[in-house]
Amino acid sequence: MSQNIKDVMNIRDIKITDLSANPAPLGLMGFGMTTVLLNIHNAGFYPMNAMILSMGFFYGGLAQVIAGIMEWKKGNTFGTTAFTSYGLFWLTLVGINLLPGIEIYSGFATGPFPLAAYMFMWGLFTLVMFIGTLRGSKALSVVFLTLAILFFLLTAAFYLGAEGAGAGILRIAGYEGIFTGLAAIYTALGQVLNEAYGKKIVPL
Numbered sequence: 001m002s003q004n005i006k007d008v009m010n011i012r013d014i015k016i017t018d019l020s021a022n023p024a025p026l027g028l029m030g031f032g033m034t035t036v037l038l039n040i041h042n043a044g045f046y047p048m049n050a051m052i053l054s055m056g057f058f059y060g061g062l063a064q065v066i067a068g069i070m071e072w073k074k075g076n077t078f079g080t081t082a083f084t085s086y087g088l089f090w091l092t093l094v095g096i097n098l099l100p101g102i103e104i105y106s107g108f109a110t111g112p113f114p115l116a117a118y119m120f121m122w123g124l125f126t127l128v129m130f131i132g133t134l135r136g137s138k139a140l141s142v143v144f145l146t147l148a149i150l151f152f153l154l155t156a157a158f159y160l161g162a163e164g165a166g167a168g169i170l171r172i173a174g175y176e177g178i179f180t181g182l183a184a185i186y187t188a189l190g191q192v193l194n195e196a197y198g199k200k201i202v203p204l
Contacts, residue, residue: 018074022195025188027067027083028143032184034060034090035177039150043174053094060090078132089122112166116159123151139187139204146180 034055041048064087071079096118100109110118130144153173160166190202 020070020074022191023067023070023074023083024079025191027064027071027079027087028184028188028191030059030061030063030067031083031086032181032188035147035181035184037181039174039177039181041174042154042170042177044171048097053097056090056094061087061094062091063087064090078129082129085125112158112161116155119151119154119158123148123155126151137187137204139183139190143180143183143187146176146183150177150180 034052037055038052040046041052064083066087068080068082068084068087071083096110096115099105100107126144126148130141130148133141133144150173153169153176157166157170157173160169162170186202187204190204193202194200194204
């Protein structure tokens with residue numbers, strides 16, 4: 001057997017170990033913290049402001065897109081789809097709020113019914129993604145299930161309008177959204193702490 005053939009056979013025996021970090025906590029934290037802060041607004045504690053929009057653009061948006069790209073490099077289709085999609089959700093939501101404030105786009109303000117359709121499509125997407133979490137951790141399933149409920153509550157709130165029942169549902173959605181965000185934060189920090197200590201100290 002020639003040396004070249006021996007070299008090829010040796011190469012086949014090489015195993016590559018992935019030593020890159022887990023991007024999921026970054027994505028979950030970006031989603032969770034931004035969701036909590038937005039839904040404190042939805043619950044009626046403060047008006048829409050630059051803090052929410054900045055969190056939506058940078059941490060909820062860009063950080064999740066980065067996490068999605070990192071999941072792609074790890075070969076995780078679910079993580080890539082989820083983090084990239086929700087990162088772009090936050091960026092589009094910021095655009096929906098900011099673009100009408102620019103003079104040339106002032107006629108493009110989004111009315112209640114289009115917002116209801118927007119939230120419904122994200123709710124449908126999230127519901128399907130929830131099914132994908134059933135083979136994973138229970139904590140992640142809670143995040144996606146409560147997020148789907150949040151999107152459908154927001155759909156109802158925008159469909160019914162800002163007055164009356166719509167306003168009441170929006171307030172309920174705010175409290176439910178705070179829980180959703182906190183569930184994502186719990187899942188993220190649980191992964192970080194479990195990895196840091198090398199054992200299961202936070203049940204997921």
